[in-house]
Amino acid sequence: MKTDIFLYNSLTRQKEKFVPMSEGKVGIYVCGPTVYNHSHIGHGKSYVSFDAIVRFFRFVGYKVFYVQNITDVGHLTDNADEGDDKIEKEARKDRVDPMEIVETFMRSYFEDMDRLGVVRPDISPRATGHIVEQIELAKALVTAGYAYEAGGNVYFDVAKFPEYGRLSGKKVDDLIAGARIDVRSEKHNPADFAIWKKAEAGHIMRWPSPWGDGFPGWHLECSAMSMKYLGQTFDIHGGGLDNQFPHHECEIAQSEAATGKPFVRYWLHNNMVTVNGTKMSKSLGNFVTLKDAFARFDPTTIRFFILQSHYRSPLDYSNGAVEGAGKGLERLKNVIRQLKELGADPMAETDFDRLPEEPVNLRRYYSEWLGAMADDFNTPAAIAVLFEMLKDVNTLIGSGAPMPAGGATLLYGFIRTLAGDVLGIIPSEAGGGAGRKDIEMDLVNLLIKMRADARKGRDFKLADSIRTELQNIGVILEDKKDGTTTYKVEK
Numbered sequence: 001m002k003t004d005i006f007l008y009n010s011l012t013r014q015k016e017k018f019v020p021m022s023e024g025k026v027g028i029y030v031c032g033p034t035v036y037n038h039s040h041i042g043h044g045k046s047y048v049s050f051d052a053i054v055r056f057f058r059f060v061g062y063k064v065f066y067v068q069n070i071t072d073v074g075h076l077t078d079n080a081d082e083g084d085d086k087i088e089k090e091a092r093k094d095r096v097d098p099m100e101i102v103e104t105f106m107r108s109y110f111e112d113m114d115r116l117g118v119v120r121p122d123i124s125p126r127a128t129g130h131i132v133e134q135i136e137l138a139k140a141l142v143t144a145g146y147a148y149e150a151g152g153n154v155y156f157d158v159a160k161f162p163e164y165g166r167l168s169g170k171k172v173d174d175l176i177a178g179a180r181i182d183v184r185s186e187k188h189n190p191a192d193f194a195i196w197k198k199a200e201a202g203h204i205m206r207w208p209s210p211w212g213d214g215f216p217g218w219h220l221e222c223s224a225m226s227m228k229y230l231g232q233t234f235d236i237h238g239g240g241l242d243n244q245f246p247h248h249e250c251e252i253a254q255s256e257a258a259t260g261k262p263f264v265r266y267w268l269h270n271n272m273v274t275v276n277g278t279k280m281s282k283s284l285g286n287f288v289t290l291k292d293a294f295a296r297f298d299p300t301t302i303r304f305f306i307l308q309s310h311y312r313s314p315l316d317y318s319n320g321a322v323e324g325a326g327k328g329l330e331r332l333k334n335v336i337r338q339l340k341e342l343g344a345d346p347m348a349e350t351d352f353d354r355l356p357e358e359p360v361n362l363r364r365y366y367s368e369w370l371g372a373m374a375d376d377f378n379t380p381a382a383i384a385v386l387f388e389m390l391k392d393v394n395t396l397i398g399s400g401a402p403m404p405a406g407g408a409t410l411l412y413g414f415i416r417t418l419a420g421d422v423l424g425i426i427p428s429e430a431g432g433g434a435g436r437k438d439i440e441m442d443l444v445n446l447l448i449k450m451r452a453d454a455r456k457g458r459d460f461k462l463a464d465s466i467r468t469e470l471q472n473i474g475v476i477l478e479d480k481k482d483g484t485t486t487y488k489v490e491k
Helices: 041-059 086-094 098-115 127-143 172-177 218-230 241-259 290-296 299-307 319-341 362-374 379-398 407-422 440-456 460-472
Strands: 006-009 014-017 025-030 063-068 147-150 153-156 193-198 214-216 234-240 264-270 273-275 315-317 475-479 485-489
Touching: 006 264, 025 041, 025 218, 041 063, 041 098, 041 234, 041 264, 041 273, 041 290, 041 299, 041 407, 063 218, 086 098, 098 290, 127 147, 127 153, 127 193, 127 214, 127 218, 127 241, 153 241, 193 218, 193 241, 214 218, 218 234, 218 241, 234 241, 241 264, 290 299, 290 319, 299 319, 299 379, 315 319, 319 379, 319 407, 319 485, 362 379, 362 407, 379 407, 440 460, 440 475, 440 485, 460 475
Parallel strands: 025 063, 025 234, 234 264, 273 315
Antiparallel strands: 006 014, 147 153, 153 193, 193 214, 475 485
C-alpha cells in the first residue's frame, strides 16, 4: 500500500517527507533503557510511541529493521563524564555483581514492555557485548585526530568537529564559556566528552584497551551498536528529548568524524512526562514506575492514555487522566463486544482497498485515519477518527435494522486492524494488542448463562445476585425482548 509519510526531523527542525535509503525498507534505532532500576511511566511513553511508529511503517508495507539497545555499562550518574556508573552504584548498594543488577532489571523492562503490547525489537544489543566494536571506533577517532588520550581516558575534541551542536542548536563557544569550573584539567577544553574511561581502582566493570583497563563512554556505545547493525548511514534514530543533548549530539560527532558520512537521516524525539503538572522525580515522591501504574490500571489503558498524546507533546500523568482514558477505551471495547455478539468473524481479513461507504462510510474514515498517522504519526488524531466512526456504528446497532451481510465482520475487522494491530489499544486475536489475552467477555458470558439457568430454574435470588454483583463492578446487563441478554461496561 503506497502511502507518503511526513515526519518532523529534529535535525532540520521541520516536517519532511520520508524517503528511505532502500525502497520499501526502513532501518530504525531507538536508545533503549539503562537497566539499573524498574522502568517508569516516561519509559512507557517513549517505547509505546516508537512501537506505534514501527507498527505503522509495517502496516503500510515497509520492511522494518528495528534495533533498540540495552545500556548495561558506562552510563554515569551525571549523564556525562563524571560520577559513578549507575549500574555499579546500584550493585554496591545491594552488594551484588553488576551483571545481576543488569539481568534483574532487563527482565523487568521486557516484562513491562510486553504488558504494554510493545513489540520486541528485531535486535536488542547490549553494550557489554560490543566492547570490541567500541574500542575499534575509539581507535579510529584517535588515528583520525578527532580524539586524544589523556591519563588513560580518551576524549573527543569537539573543536575539531565544526558541526558539533547542530542537532541541539548549541554552540561550542557557549558550551565552553558556560562549563562548570571543576571539569577534568586533562581535557583540551571543557566541552570535550569521553569516549573511553579509565577504570579506577575498585571499578568492577573493566576491559583491556590500548589505553589501559577501562570502559566505554555512554555516547560511544550507541554509535558502535547502531552502525554495526544498520550501517554507517541509516534512516531513523529515535529517543527521548532529554537525550538530544549531549547524548545524540555526541553520537553524531563521533560517528561522522569516524566515517566521513552522514550518520542519521531523520531524528525523532519524544517529549517528556510530568506527574500532576510537576517533573517526575524520586526526590519529590512523584516517581511512578510502570509496575506501580499496572497495580492500579490495566496496561492497555496505560497504552491508550499514552497514545492520546502526540509523541512530540508532553504528557501529564495523573490518576484522574488515566481513569478518563479508561472510560473512553471501554466505549471501544463495548462496540467490539457487540459486533462479536452480532456474529463477527474475528479472524477475517479486511480489504482496505475495497471499503464501503454505506451504511458506515469506512472509506472516508480510513482515509482520515491514514492521513493522521502519515502526518508525523499523529496518534491522538487517529484515535479521534476511530471514535467518530464508533458513533456511526453505535447508531447502526441501536437502530435495530438488520446488519448487512458480512457487515459485523467488516466493521470488526476494520477496528481490530487499526485500533488493535497498528495502535495496539485493544487485544487482537493476532496478538497485536497490549496486555494479556482478554478473557473478560468469556467470563461475563459464563455468568450470564449461569443467571439464565438460575431464572429457568426459578432461582431468582441467585439470578438477582449475579446481576447485582456484576453491576457493582461496572458490568451492566440488558435483557432483550427476544430473551437474550447483552452487557456493557461502565467505569
